[in-house]
Amino acid sequence: MGDGNAAERPYRNDAFISYHHASDSAKAAHLRRGLQNFARSWRQLRALRVFLDKDSLSANPGLWPEIERQLADSGAFILLACPGSADSVWVQKEAEWWRTGLGPRKMLIAVTGGELVWDHERGDFDWERTTCLPRTMAGMFTDEPRWVDLRWMSEDDPGSLRDPRFQQCVADLAAPLHGRPKEDLIGADVAQHRKTRRLARGALAVITTLAVLAGAASVVAVLQRDEARRQARLATSRQLAATALNLKDGNLRLASLLGIEAYRMQKSPEAIATLNRLATDSPYLVRMVSSAKPISTLAFSGDDTAVAVGDEGGAVTVWSSDGRAVRARTELPGRITAAGFSEDGKRLAVGDGKGNLGVYDLAGRKLRRLAPMPKAVSSLEFSMGGNLAVADEDGTVTLYEQAREKFRSKRTGHIGSLVVFQNEESYLLVRDAVGGGALYTVPDLRTVMDDQTFKLPANQAAVAVSAGGHCFGYLKYGIFTSTGLPKAKGREALADTCGKFPMLPNEEALMLALTDGSRMAVGTASGITVVDGEADGEEDGETDGEPNQVRKLTGVGRPTLLKFSATGGRLASAHGRTAALWNLGQASRTAHTHGLSLVDMQNMIVAPPLATGPGGRIAWSNRLESELDSDPPKDLHVWSPKGGTAVGGDALYYECVAFGGDGRTLYAGTNGEIQEWRIVGKRLEKRRTIALSGSREGFHAATREIAPLGAGALAVTTGDGAVHLADPSARRTRIVVPPSSADPHRPRLASLSADGRAAAVENAEGGVDIHTLPTGRKVQTARLPDEAVGSFALAADGRSLFLDGTERAFARWDLDERRLRWRSDEPNGARVAVSKDGRTVATLTDGGTLTRWDVDTGDRLGGPEIPIPPRTLSGNGGIGEHTGFVVDDAGTLWTAxxxxxxxxxxxxxxxxxxxxxxxxxxxxxxxxxxRRYVGTTPPSRPTCD
Known part of the structure; x- marks a missing residue:
């Protein structure tokens, strides 16, 4: 009677379920599914077709006629009997229709609630006790009808279709519908269920196998795709990194962006090293700023805090001298040809190629136009009193009183003139573009001296005048020549501050800039060279600082403009639409100064010992420049960003320093003892002294390293290779690793882990012995193949040892696996420092090169050069040998x-x-x-956002 034999069925529906919607909707649907699936062959869609109005009846405006059609086309009537259905008009109507039709034949009852009691004597239901049937069914049955009890089911949760109780009830109802005995039907259902499960398991096994194969193929394909993409990204990253390094000397802006994109493509050691190289090259470069049109004019304010950039489109932008902020914008109709700040920096005068003049009030942000010049403005300058002098390309010089009204004008005849106030504005120096000049009184512009003897050489000499007008000269064939300054009869000559400059390599000078303080900048096809000369009249070697220091400024292309600030400490250059801002007092773009200048106080090679502590504290042993003449001298210092500097100490020099765990205690080691100091405000108070046991004289007694163990206990190493321990209240250490018996004239190296639980000590064979503390027991020896260890450092957790060889190797020794994890065969010759978390490892060469290393792979990630100090180093050795360095908890590197x-x-x-x-x-x-360098569609995100 199932769907598989639909052609043989006399009725379309095998059964019709009548029920009370409010009481038995879920039970009716559950029973329908049970009848459809009971004893169903795997080839059948359903075993029985059962009508249920909620699921089977489509929307129809004539509801009862449709119900009648379904009743007439059903072979059996199943009533879900409950008190709700007994009172339901629809259930009564459907039962009455069935009674008048087929009668009690093929009417099956499933009791879901209430009571059903048969009265055998009367041959009818006991209507006094029966509560689940409509009264209209009275007298319908002469014999007790077949019924099943479903009162154990819950309307909210009818249960599983395979529940044995439910299966028995379904079998009772399905047997007359199928026309088969209940036992046979149950057996057929079990057999069909088993067969279906076997088929399902078989199908599942086949599907699973196919899925596994497809999944494996998919995984392989995905892995291959990902690997191909990774290799493509890596290749692109390496190409961009190589291109960035090729471009860095001439175009650091583009090189920087390419380097960043190389790193974003693949975070490889090569990309990281490229970023480091770009970040540390050209240390004096502060920032590049851009303009909409090619830049035509540059000017600094008198206090070096602002720079004006004018372009060929008439726009003028005032930047802070570090390029981080725009302070003002203004414009004139023509190409900007001259600009200058007032003495107080509150006003900016600008002139253009059409003779237009304007004075911009930076506070009020307003431009006031002045009476124009006859021709294009070639130069302008404010006097100290606020007057303005302007020269045009025909040599007309005009004075504007308080930069407002024109009150004097004179045609000087000096073509392409440059004007500079002299002697606090009592004179005006006018220089000619081809040589010579004149000195005029102010304000009447009377000629004091007109000298045409200072002619410039022919054929491309680079000419310049300093901002104060005290240095005027030219550069040709690498030789600078000062043309001197006009000298009026009976008057003292103005001071010539050009000084002495060395001969430069014979590279064509395209641009020249001069300062009043004996400094020169030369622009060539390959970049910019800055030269610090000797002040005129001083002998070589007698000047302050480095005489004749020559610095190459890289990262920009051929300059079209060069302009010094009034002090000479800053320089601006222009190339096309880009202006580069330089700070010649900046030693590095990656270093931060904290106003802590150290004296050169020794006549031997000394690297100031350093230690870092909580809250950004840094401690060192070396006098500050400001304390050079302090009495008594104090050589211990602790500095913090918020608390400033605390000072103390009573020894001539300390070999090592270390913070206690609380950050308020400082331990300092010197020959033969350890001192404990407490940080109290701006001073250090000495608490106790711990003597070193068995100490000898000289380097043997020197304290090399201190590791606080907590509660005042210490681990200490000394120059003879011994390891000491000191208890919290001890006045003397005890030796747990004895001193080396090797060459008594040579110090021995040793290193402690930050927690003081392990010690590494150089042995006589060129290796390193590892000892556990506090027992001092040797547990292993680390070695470098084919060379001795020159320096080393233990990681904080005591699980890694970083070794630097005496020849070329730098390596990581794994103390757990007792083997080298990696070895980098690059010339190094360095000292080693490790951060407490062991993730930052740095080396410092004698020449002052700092290098960071990848702790997992051993790749060199690069690093900066320690700047040469302004004060001459005493003793021998390179800058690195006079520098102490340490890495703090945050991975920040500190040097002293x-x-x-x-x-x-x-x-x-x-x-x-x-x-x-x-x-x-x-x-x-x-x-x-x-598109040119990456070769793909540009992304929507900028490189720097």
Whole structure:
């Protein structure tokens, strides 16, 4: 009677279910599914077709006629009996229709609630006790009808279709519908169920096998795809990194953006090293700023805090001298040809190629136009009193009183003139573009001296005059010549501050800039060279600082403009639409100064010992420049960003320093003892002294390293290779690793883990012995193949040892696996420092090169050069031998150089990217640059966002 034999069925529906919607909707649907699936062959869609109005009846405006049609086309009537159905008009109507039709034949009852009681004597239901049937069914049955009890079911949760109780009830109802005995039907259902399960398991096994094969193939395909993409990204990253390094000397802006994109493509050691190289090259470059049109004019304010950039489109932008902020914008109709700030920096005068003049009030942000010049403005300058002198290309010089009204004008005849006030504005110096000049009184412009003897050489000499007008000269064939200054009869000559400059390499000079303080900048086809000369009249070697220091400023192309600030400490250059801002007092773009200048106080090689503590504290042993003449001298210092500097100490020199765990205690080691100091405000108070046991004289007694163990206990190493322990209240240490018996004239190296639980000590065979503390027991020996260990450092957790060889190797020794994890065969010759978390490892060469290493792979990630200090180093050795260095908990590198200063360094990729984006002006690659160098569709995000 199932769907498989539909053609043999006399009725379309095998059964019709009548029920009370409010009481038995879920039970009716559950029973319908049970009848459809009971004893169903796997080839059948359903075993029985059962009508249920909620699921089978389509929307129909004539509801009862449709119900009648379904009743007439049903072979059996199943009533879900409950008190609700007994009172239901629809159930009564459907039961009455069935009674008048087929009668009680093929009417099956399933009791879901209430009571059903048969009265055998009367041959009818006991209507006094029966509560689940409609009264209209009275007298319908002469014999007790077949019925099943479903009162155990819940309307909210009817249960499982395979529940044995439910299966028995379904079998009772399905047997007359199928026309088969209940036992046979149950057996057929079990057999069909087993067969279906076997088929399902078989199908599932086949599907699973196919899925596994397809999944494996998919995984392989995905892995191959991902690997291909990774290799493509890596190749593109390496190409961009190589291109960036090729471009860095001439176009650091583009190189920086390419380097950042190389890193984003693949965070490889090569990309990281490229970022570091870009971040540390050209240390004097502060920022690049751009303009909409090619730049035509540059001017600094008198206090060096602002720079004006004018372009050929008539726009003028005033930037802060670090390029981080725009302070003002204004414009004139023509190409900007001259600009200058007032003495107080509150006004900016600008002139253009059409003779227009304007004075911009930076506070009020308003431009006031002045009476124009006859021809294009060639030069202008404010006097100290606020007057303005302007010269045009025909040699007309005009004075504007208080930069407002024109009150004097004179045609000087000096073509392309440059004007400079002299002697606090009592004179006006006018220089000719081809040589010579004149000196005029102010304000009447009377000629005091007109000298045409200072002719410039022919054929491309680079000419310049300083901002104060005290240095005028030219550069040709690498030789600078001062033309002198006009001297009036009976008057003292103006001071010539050009000084002495060395001969430069014979490279064609395209541009020249001079200062009043004996400094020169030369623009060539390959970049910019800055030369610090000797002040005129002083002998070589007798000047302050470095005489004749020559610095190459890289990262920009051929300059079209060069302009010094009034003090000579800053320089601006222009190339096309980009202006580069330089700070010649900046030693590095990745270093931060903290105003901590150290004296050169020794006549031997000394690296100031350093230690870092909580809250950004840094401690060192070396006198500050400001304390050079202090009495008594104090050589211990603790500095913090918020608390300033605390000072103390009573020894001539300390070999090592270390913070206690609380950050308020400082331990300092010197020959034969350890001192404990407490940080109290701006001073250090000495608490106790711990003598070193068995100490000898000289380097043997020197304290090399201190590791606080907590509660005042210490681990200490000394120059003879011994390891000491000191209890919290001890006045003397005890030796747990005895001193080396090797060459008594040579110090031995040793290193402690930050927690003081392990010690590494150099042995006589060139290896390193590892000892556990506090027992001092030797547990293993680390070695470098084919060479001796020159320096080393233990990681904080005592699980890694970083070894630097005496020849070329730098390696990581794994103390757990007792083997080398990696070895880098690159010339190094360095000392080693490790952060407490062991994730930052740095080396410092004698020449002052700092290098960060990848702790997992051993790749060299690069690093900066320690700046040469302004004060001459005493003794021998390179800058690195006079520098102490340490890595703090945050991975920040700190250095201290005697004669130099205490510096903190940006030593992370994020800080490098931030600095490079600052250099690039905060923008990204243009679409054209992206397509040219990357070769794909430009992304929507900028490189620097």
């Amino acid at each position: 150089t005697e004669g130099g200063e205490v510096l903190s360094w940006d030593f992370s990729v994020d800080s490098w990217i931030e600095g490079l984006c600052r250099i690039a002006g905060g923008h990204g690659l243009t679409d054209a640059e992206w």
